[in-house]
Every structure is written in structure tokens, then in C-alpha cells.
Amino acid sequence: MGLAGDLCLIVLGAWLAGLLCHFVRLPMVLGYIAAGVAIGPYTWGPHVAAHEQVEMLADVGVALLLFTVGLEFPLPKLSQVGKVALLGTPLQVLLTIGWGTVLAKICGWPFLQGVWLGALLSLSSTAVVLRCLSQNGVQNTLSARVMIGILVVQDLCSVPLLLILPQLGKAGSSYVELGKTLLIGVLFVAFWLWFGRSLLPYAMRTLASQKNRELFALSVLAFGLGIGYTAHALGLSLAFGAFLAGLVLAESDYAHQALSDVGPLRDLFTLIFFASVGMMIDPRWVLANASLLVPLIAVTWFGKGIILAAIVRAFGYANVVPWACALYLGQMGELAFVIARLGMIAQSIPESVYKVLITIAAVSMTLTPLVAPWTQPLYTLWRKVRPKTVDTLKPNVATSLENHTIVCGYGRVGKVVAATLLAMEMPFVITEIDEKALRRAEKDGHQVLFGDSFAVPVLEAANLHHARNIILTFADILSGELAVNAIYGLKPDAHIVARAAGRDDMEKLCNMGVSRVVVAEMEGALEMVHQCLDQLGLSDVETGKFLEQIRRQHYDALYPEGTDEQLMRLRNTLRKSQSEMFTLESPEWDGLSIAQVNVRGLTGCTVLAIVREENTLVNPGPQEILQHGDRLMILGDPEQRASLRELFGRD
Secondary structure: OOHHHHHHHHHHHHHHHHHHHHHOOOOHHHHHHHHHHHOOOOOOOOOOOOHHHHHHHHHHHHHHHHHHHHHOOOHHHHHHOOHHHHOHHHHHHHHHHHHHHHHHHHHOOOHHHHHHHHHHHHOOOHHHHHHHHHHOOOOOOHHHHHHHHHHHHHHHHHHHHHHHHHHHOOOOOOHHHHHHHHHHHHHHHHHHHHHHHHOHHHHHHHHHHOOOHHHHHHHHHHHHHHHHHHHHHOOOOHHHHHHHHHHHHHOOOOHHHHHHHHHHHHHHHHHHHHHHHHHOOOHHHHHHOHHHHHHHHHHHHHHHHHHHHHHHHHOOOOOOHHHHHHHHOOOOOHHHHHHHHHHHHOOOOOHHHHHHHHHHHHHHHHHHHHHHHHHHHHHHHHHHHOOOOHHHOOOOOOOOOOOEEEEEOOOHHHHHHHHHHHHOOOOEEEEEOOHHHHHHHHHOOOOEEEOOOOOHHHHHHOOHHHEEEEEEOOOOHHHHHHHHHHHHHHOOOOOEEEEEOOHHHHHHHHHOOOOEEEEHHHHHHHHHHHHHHHHOOOOHHHHHHHHHHHHHHHHHHHOOOOOOHHHHHHHHHHHHOEEEEEEOOOHHHOOOEHHHHOHHHHHOOEEEEEEEOOEEEEOOOOOOEOOOOOEEEEEEOHHHHHHHHHHOOOO
């Protein structure tokens, strides 16, 4: 069947491998590469015959991939990613290229091949990183926002790389030729940016007014590949022209529809491209050269990670952020395969080096989901080696607060919580790691602490031991789990109210012992139902009963007592009762038994446990003798615990 049979084989192989990657939570692009290896000329079994024709189609896949990357990258995004992205990322790209030349010299490669290696290494995989952030539940953290900003500017930095690198590999090229190419590139970009702002909106409106979706999709495709072909005719690259076309079209109001129309075709040709990359990999060659590949992968990741961490730290991001950037962004990205292919076409990269580069890229992308979860353990270990002192915290926190609330996070939810507590004149303190959010909290007149909500010095500075409750306002489950573990490690009887993004996160937090978990999507849905029922004329009483029934069915599934009315009342009573730790600081109780002190009779509290030096006595009897310095874990409602504090002479 020729090329048609080859395409069928590629699609079937990629489908099977992509399906497997989906179930093991790896990027599907790795499945496409694996499929290419399986049907390539170096493995046993059915293989592609018309390899050169497949590579021609792969060039179209590269162009469409970069066209859609440009579509998803409107230029106004640059104003949202911050200084660390706008200034730090270009510096990171240059330093990484330098690191690549050093590695090339160690490997005995020419200088130019080192430049190509550094260029490939400088760009990370947006798709892989976003998938890992989502899987690890940290997509809403400060680290994630910094990484996304860096990824956005890395994609933009690929433009000059695509423009300049192929010229470096041309025989007889000089600075004059390079300058000529850059001038043509600048004029080419300027013309199409002018076209995009002046004539393109009118053309797109005219197309949309025809109400012919097929014509619209074909016009978008012709626009992207047409600019790409024009760039190729001018001595630039097809990939560069397609990326520019995407950038120009992204400025219009029709970019989302264009992306939707081109997406399926892009996915097909991208599949062909990555499969063609896999066809270049010889598994036997990889095994034979493992002694070179394994240390090279390790040192490339380590060097790039150090560069990223240093730049992020230099721009004022501390704590876990540099660690996250180093481990999440240390791999090569999809564009590495594109740039490597350009190097082959420009004859700057020999086939032997090309195999090394694409193998490093494929393996590093595969390892990212395994390496990224080590961020928090490594940061925790680092903090044990170099603990953070409370002196680094904001000095305006009144650590003498008692019976106060600790609000962890000052995002949209934390801001509402703080405003409510302030209106009710209830004491509280805010912990926040995001410097901008911290400034907003200070501007709003709140007491704030700079630091992670799971850092022990931060919790101690917030006077956790005397806090009434803790509210975790962030939605990502990893931050919630870390904070809960840290809080219970310091205060086992802490009352925590946590926010969860969904039911799975709610179950995790409930299993950890969190007092109350609020599911944001559930409460939002209930409020929407409330508004609808209110418009239909139902009374507040009827609406309240109906919503309470739904809320019970949703939340009570986590509790073994079910929804029985009497058990519900019992549970509500127990929720009002809290445990608290008291230390016998006065020697007047030394030698007296619990019965002699008459703790329950005078206060109504129950002694749950006595912590004495290294021993813990659970459920002590009435004849148990108290000793000076004992710590008593007691249970009671707020009034009962207030009576106990009065009994023991504590304010």
C-alpha cells in the first residue's frame, strides 16, 4: 500500500502506545516516540517502508505544531508573567547554551554541536510540566505560576533559535550572511505583525460572516502554512514562519476557533512527526551507548536545574520555588525534537549526535513525572540541614495572640475569610508565601507572616499552640496535606478547616483527621441551585431543607454514622467539643489524683491522656496521680475548657 499503509501502521502503533502511556500517567508524546521505535527499521516486526516520505509529512507536523503553539501564545501574556520570566528566562537560555558547549567539549564534540545541545536543553516541555503540576495537585501554587511564566517565555525564545541556529550550520556562512538573515527575519516579523493588526481583523470578520466552517478552517490552515512557506522561500525556516503565523492570528478574536479547527489535523501530523523521531532510535545502539547516555542525561538535568534554581532565587523567590523549578523544568521539551531536526537538515548535527540528543530528550521527558514528586522531600531535607529561623518572618505579628484563627493563604478565598473575621472582630493572623499576596494583606491592615504554611518556624511564630482553629484556604491537595501533617505534628488536637477542590481531595483530608472540609465545587453548585429555587418562588425554609439534604448526602458518605438524625445531633455536639493541651505549671497540683482535683465535677472536662516525659498514659483513671509538668489532653466545649483554665490558674 506504500505511504497509505505506512500511515495506517503509524496511527495504529501510536494509538496503542498512547493508550498505554495514558493509563500509566506518562505524556502521550512518549507513546508516539515508542511507536516509532517499534515500527522503525531497527526492530523486529512490521516497519515503515517509505521512511523519507514520512519525514516529509513530519515537516508539516512540525509546522502545524509550532503554528498552534503560537496560537496559544498571545503577546499580551508577556505582561502577566513577571520579571523572573521576562528577564530571567532569556538569561537562563543563554547560560544553558553555555552549559551545552561545556558538555560538548567534555564529550569531544565540536563547538557548534555544543551550541545545538545547549539550545535543545534550554527549552522545557510545557505539556509535560503542566501534566505533572496537575497530577501532583500543585497547579495553584506560587511555584506553578513561576514555572508557567518561564515556560511561556521559553516558547518565545524558540523564535530566535529557530531563526539563527540553521544559519550557523550553513557552509560558508559569515557574519554578513547571518546579519542578512536577521534583517530579513526582522522585516518579515514586522510586516506580519502590521498585517495582523491592520488587515487581518477585517479579513477574519469577512470569513466569519460567510458562516462556512469548512472555508474558515481551510483559510486558517492556508494562512499558517502559507506564511511558513513564504519564510522558507526567503531562506528562513518553515517552522519559524508557522510559529509567527500563530502569533499573529492569536491577536484576533477568532484565535480560539482557529485552534479548535486546526487542532485535530495538528494532532495527526504531530503524531507522525514524533513517530518519525522514534524511527531514528536504535534500541541496540542505546543499550550499547548507555555508559555515555546515562551520565549525560544526569549532568544535563543537574546543570540546567542549578541554572534555573539560581536565577529564580536571584529574583527573590525562596523556599521551595527554586527546588520545584529545578526538578520540574530540568528536562528537554517537544521543541528539542524540532530544533534537532533542523540541525540535521542544516547538516550541523551528524546522525550519531542526533541520536544522542533525541534519546536524551525522550528519556528526560519520561523521567519528569518520576522526578517532580521529589520536590517536597528534598526541600524538607534541605530545611533540616539549613533550618529557617523566625527572624526571616515579618516582624509585625503579635505572637502573644491566643484563641485566634490562623488563615493560611491570602488568595481570593483567604481574602474573603479574613474580611469576615475582621468584621466579626475575631483575632487572626495570615500566613502567606506569595510576596504579592502578602503585600495585599499588609495593605488591607492584617497581621501577616511570610512563609510556607507547613514550615514549623512559621506555625510557631503564628502561635499555633494557642490558636483556636486553622483555616487552609488553598485548593491544591499537596499543600493541604503538608500543612495538615505539620500542624498535627505540633498540635495533635488542632481544629482545621480545609478547602478541597473535589471529592477525592476531601476524602484524603478527612482520612488525615481534618475537622471540616469544604468542597468548593459542591458549595458553588449548591449556591447556584439556591439562586434557581429562589427565582422559582420557593420559600427560604423549603430551599434550606432541600439544600441541607443534598449537603448531607454529599458529605456524610465519609462518616460511618450515616445520616441518622440522633447521630447527626451527636456529631454536631462532638464537633463543638474540642480537645486542648494543658500543662500543670503550678506545683500545687503535684501529688493529687484526678479525683481529688475533681476535674470533671468542677469543669465538666474529661482527661483524655497525660503526657509525662517520654510516656503517654491514655484514658487515665480517677486515681491517677498528677505531677508537676504533666501535660493533660482534655476534652470539652469552650465554656468547660475556660473553666479548666480558671481552675489551673491560666488566663
